[in-house]
Amino acid sequence: MSINEGSDSSLKTLRSAEAPRKPGAIGLEAAGMTMRFGSFTALDNVSIKVPAGSFHALLGENGAGKSTLVKCIMGFYHPTAGQIVIGGHEVAIDSPRDASALGLGMVYQHFTLVPSLTGAENLVISREHVPGVIDWSVERKALAAFMETMPFKLPLDVPVRSLAAGEKQKLEIVKQLYLGRNFLVLDEPTSVLTPGEASEVLGLVRGMTQRGEITVLMISHKFHEVTAFADEITVLRRGKLAGSGRVKDLTTRDMAGMMIGDVPLAALDSRLAVAPDAKPILSVKALSAPDRSGLKTIRIADLNVRSGEIVGIAGISGNGQKEFVEVLAGQRKKTAGDIRVKAAPYAATRGETRENNVRFIPEEPLQNACAPKMTVAENLAFRTFDVGQGGKPATWIDGRSIKKYAAHLVGAFKVKTASLASPISALSGGNVQRAVLARELTGEVDLLICSNPCFGLDFSAVAEIRARIMKARNAGAAVLLLSEDLDELLELSDRILVMSDGVLVYETPIATANVMTIGEHMAGHH
Amino acid sequence: MADTTPEALQGVVIVAPISTSWLELLARRSEAVVIPFGAFIVGMAIFSLFLLFLGKSPIDLVNLMVKGGFGNWFSIQNSLQRAAPLLLTALCVALPARLGLVVIGGEGAVVLGGVAAAAAAVPLLGAPYVVVIGAMAIAGMAAGGLWIGIVGALRHYRAVNETISSLLMAYIAIALMNHFVEGPLRDPASLNKPSTYPIGKDYMIGNIPGMDVHWGLVAGIVACIVSWVLIEKTAFGFAARIAGGNVRAAQIQGLAVGKLIVGFTALAGAFAGLAGMIEVGAVQGSANASLAAGYGYTGILVAFLARHNPLAIIPVAILLGGIDASGGLIQRRMDLPDATVLVLQGLLFIVILFSETLYGRFKLFNPDLWLRNRQ
Incomplete structure (x- = not known):
């Protein structure tokens, strides 16, 4: 059953006006993809093969090149080198418009729907050619017929903001199918869903791949999702292909090994018993x-x-x-x-x-625990700048001891920074969080x-942060x-x-x- | 807790190098000089286009500006004299800006500071010079501090936008001044220009020895230096910079954000109030409508050009004072309308605001792009 087999004639008109192409899943192959930004190589000779109707997972740490690869495929970036082959033909994807004409669609981590509009309105306005005057009775009929072909049941007549997160994510996927895409890139699609919602959505998507309706390339961090739903994986590490294979041939440990390489992950301390009289x-x-x-x-x-x-x-x-x-x-x-x-x-x-x-480790530390334009050294001094010799309140700032203290924390918590005088906003997310941990977890807590x-x-930042929290508890x-x-x-x-x-x-x-x-x-x- | 204090770390092996190379420092610092300077040049270039359309020569303009502002000892003194109130009104913008507030109503603090100073002086006439001047300064600063402090308090406790409230408060202040100088405080002898009673020649603030510039210039420069030390070198200033950088981070650290905001806005207002007091004590001799001469508004331009750095305010205020001083000469010699200098100031301000989007865009000024990451 394919989305283009809807019996409603108006729907057919709509489809053919959008992008005339064959129904059903399409395969994609990218070979030798290289992307350089100046002297920095974000993607180095990476090849990936996603056969029609497969559920492929793309794994890698932050900064491994997953988004770069996907953006090259979706036409947001022009790769420095490499070919993309769709359905056996080499294609040139110069813009997101080209990608969508070829049937490629993307679902982002965060919702892109307009919250104040209904599901139906969101779908209709997302089309490339929306008529100046929309005949809603025709559109509704067309949509109803289209939804008949979908495995999801969704309320399309309520504002999107009143939908649950799982429903919104389903609507995002439905939107891609409505636009006639048959190769979907899902960027961490479950990060905002409950476990129940996540397995429901992924299960439905998997069903569609098995029926040959779509092909899916999913970016994910979660191994249990990959093992439960994906057929094959490709792993990137520091811009290079680190491994690939069929999910049933690999253990979680194998995948983690490909993702992080030889770097040992921080292990949790064993849990000490809570004293009964604590x-x-x-x-x-x-x-x-x-x-x-x-x-x-x-x-x-x-x-x-x-x-x-x-x-x-x-x-x-x-x-x-x-x-x-x-x-x-x-x-x-x-x-x-x-x-x-x-x-x-x-x-x-x-x-x-x-x-x-009392110490705090908030989410999104740059927005909640740092002054982004102040330097790394100054941000590390937030707890201590007003304490002088012997713990007395200080009137004057001692620039040298602030730098010395920061240098110590940067070393002890392995914060990667170009310089102590860099604004903290120049650091990567993991390193900002490490800096905040250094500030908050130094001394008695x-x-x-x-x-x-x-x-x-x-991955490695997560393991380290959890280990430090456990250490503080112990x-x-x-x-x-x-x-x-x-x-x-x-x-x-x-x-x-x-x-x-x-x-x-x-x-x-x-x-x-x-x-x-x-x-x-x-x-x-x- | 003891081991979180810096001195407890003595003896700890330093893992990362703590010194910053001179090249890195130069690159980081020069951005805040090059971009405003570039914006100033672009603003002048656009203004030159205006002149060309009017059939005037931009080269004449620059020549007259240099001559009128800094061409000889007389014009330099004129420029410095005009820079004096700008130093203080620019601080009224720069200090709250370090806390993330855009206060544009310094004019209100200037006029109220002037009225309060005049009102404090009149009953004391006959007392020693120091007492009268001291009372005037305290009254002027208190009035200005109260006025802008209210703006800060409204912002923090009632979430009223400080830009709008300070502007509206400036209109209220000017109305209050008109009420006082035309009513309760009016000297009946001031006929066509309602004024308060004059403080008298003996109590006027004199000139710096050897110059034809009053002591207000020194007061302004001292205020700028004090403000710089306060922001950059004290714990109070550091706390304010945290709150200005990210108020949520400051709250998580338990910093009293409300006190910082009210304290900084009140201090900022006090400086503007002092400008009003100096205007009365050194120039006008009494409080009258001339107090609302736009120093508060030009101060906004000075503060933005100086990137809210109190030390940078000093040269920028002198530069703007020079442009102001050359205004009359430019209008007369080039046969340009009265508003010429205002148009130039407005253009410069718009270009400066545009240039704010350029920060962080140049690799040259951003060592994080060319230094190698280290552990």
């Missing part, structure tokens, strides 16, 4: 605060984090986790309730954070509050870890709580934690 460090009671929209309220009835334990909070993005962290960090005012650190009231002033050794600390970071820090990544929570937490609609709705010790149960509570079934 003191509660952070206790939150009857806290309420307005959320971002000001329409809803977050309410934390009772939460304790004891010394030496990691308490993980799971939840789909936008259920009040951000606001909760903002209250703890002093970025948002609470309307009621009680926050105590070591039994004393806590309002996140500089004195209180310092006295109680009694309470550590982390929010999606590994979001968007590469050294006696109370850790509150809010994360949208369930794997991360299961790996690190001693207890897991679920936040839904601004309320903590579920709690389980790690020993009895079950992904599906947690997922159901995340989705609001409790």
Whole structure:
């Protein structure tokens, strides 16, 4: 069954007006792809073969060249060298328009739909040729006929903003099919979905490849998705082809080896038992605060984090986790309730954070924990610049000891930077997060509050950051870890709580934690 | 906690080199000089096009500008005299800008500072010189500080846009000044130009010895140096730079962002208020409508050209003072309309704003693109 076999005549007209081409999956082969930016080689003689109807995974760390390769295929970049062959013919793809004429489409990590328009409106306006006056009754009929051919059922008449993340991602895929694309590039398509939504979407996509309707090239970080859904993989490392093969012939360990090479990953310390009499460090009671929209309220009835334990909070993005962290960090005012650190009231002033050794590792550290235009050395001094000899408040800035301190941290935490005088925004995401870790985890830490600390970071940075969090826990820090990544929570937490609609709705010790149960509570079934 | 303080790290092996090479430093620093200077040249070039359309010679313009602004000792002193209030009003823009605020209502602080200074001086007349001048300075700075401090407080506590509120507050300030000099504080002897009672010759701020320039120039230069030290060398200034760089990062560090914002805006207003006080004490002799001479607005241009660096404000203010001083000569000799200098200033400002988009675009100024990464 193909999308072009719809019986509705108006749909046929629409299709042929868009791009006349054969239905069904198409194969793609790229050979000797090289892309240089000045003296920097982002992609070095990489070849990839994606047969028609296959589900191919493209793996690699951040900066390995995955996006560069995909952008060359999609016509965003003009490769320095290399050929692309589609369906046995060499093709020239000079622009995204050429790519779409050849049936190539891309689904991005973040949604590209217009939130205030309905699904139907989004689909129609995405066409290359939209009539000046749209006859909606004809379009609706055409769409209904088109949706009949889809494995997804989606509400097309409500504004996109009211759809769940999984539905939005499905709509993104449907949009590509509606535009007549039969080779889809999916760029980390599940990073914003719950585990349930992710396997549903990928399962449906896999079904379509098996029926020969589309070919899929998926960029992914998640091995369990690759092993469950993909047929073949290609792995890039530092711009070069690091390996490829069929998924059933490879173990996760093999794939990880290709991705990171010989670099050993930081291993987690073994988990020390939480002392039965461990003191509660952070206790939150009857806290309420307005959320971002000001329409809803977050309410934390009772939460304790004891010394030496990691308490993980799971939840789909936008259920009040951000606001909760903002209250703890002093970025948002609470309307009621009680926050105590070591039994004393806590309002996140500089004195209180310092006295109680409270540290923060927020998500997207450049936006939340750094001053992007200040230098690496200055950013590393945020905790210490106002402390002078013997811990007394300092009036004057000591530039030399700031640099010395920064040099020490840069070395100890392996922050890659051209210079201590570089603006911190010149560093890669992983290195910004390493710099923030260096600042926050140096010295005694009694309470550590982390929010999606590994979001968007590469493999080795993730392993190192998790190892450091575990180390801090074993050294006696109370850790509150809010994360949208369930794997991360299961790996690190001693207890897991679920936040839904601004309320903590579920709690389980790690020993009895079950992904599906947690997922159901995340989705609001409790 | 002890081991997070820098001195506790003594004896620790330094892994990364801490010195910055002179070449890297030169590259990083020169961007903030070359781009504004280039923008200034481009602004002058566009203005030259205007002149060509009018059939005038741009070369004459440059010659007259140099002659009128810096051609001889008399014109240099004239330029310096005009630069004095610009130094202080530019600080009123530059200090809040370091905290990420765009305050454009320094004019309001100038006029209120002038009125407050005159009002403080009149009842004290007869007291020692130092007492009267001191009282005038305190009153002027307090009025200006209060005025712009309110702008900062509105921004932080009520999320009112500081650019709009400072501009509107400037209109209110000018209205208040008109009310005071035409009403409660009016000297009945000031007939066609309503003014406060004159402070009298004996209490006027004199000239720097050997120059025909009043002490306001020294006050302005000292204020710029003090501001630079405050921002670059003190913990308070460092905290302000963090808050200006990213307010969320500052909050996570527990810094009192509200106090920093109100403190910096109040200090900025105090400098502008001081400019008003000097205008009364050294030039006008009383507070009147001449206080609203646009120093607050020219200060915006000076601060932006100086990239909000208090030390760079000093040469830029003198340059703009020179352009201002040559204005009369240019108008007379080249037969140009009164608004000529204003048009030039406006053009320069637009080009400067455009040039903001150029930062980070030149590989030459960006050592991160040519230095090799190191661990």
